[in-house]
Amino acid sequence: MSDSPQSFVRCLKEFERAASGASGDAEPDEWTEIAESLKLAIMAIxxxxxxxxxxxxxxLLIDCGER
Incomplete structure (x- = not known):
């Protein structure tokens, strides 16, 4: 899952940041971009x-990218 609780919290905060940038009526391509950006951020953390x-x-990344 994560290396430590602190890393998991940082990943959750990154998810919150990424998801809050999209509107409820975002296009599928936008969600795919968000998922890819989130994946890179999680890998860095x-x-x-x-x-x-x-x-x-x-x-979570699959769900986000397939919205």
Missing amino acids: DPSALHEDPGFWHS
Whole structure:
């Protein structure tokens, strides 16, 4: 999941930042861009967070990108 609770919290804050930038009627391409940006941010914070597939972050990124 994450390397530490602190890393997980930082990833959650990054998710909140990324998701708050999109409107409720955002186009699918916009959500795909948000998901890709979030993936890069998570990898920069804690690369181990994406080691589990499927895992929490993988599932969230898929859900975000497929909106």
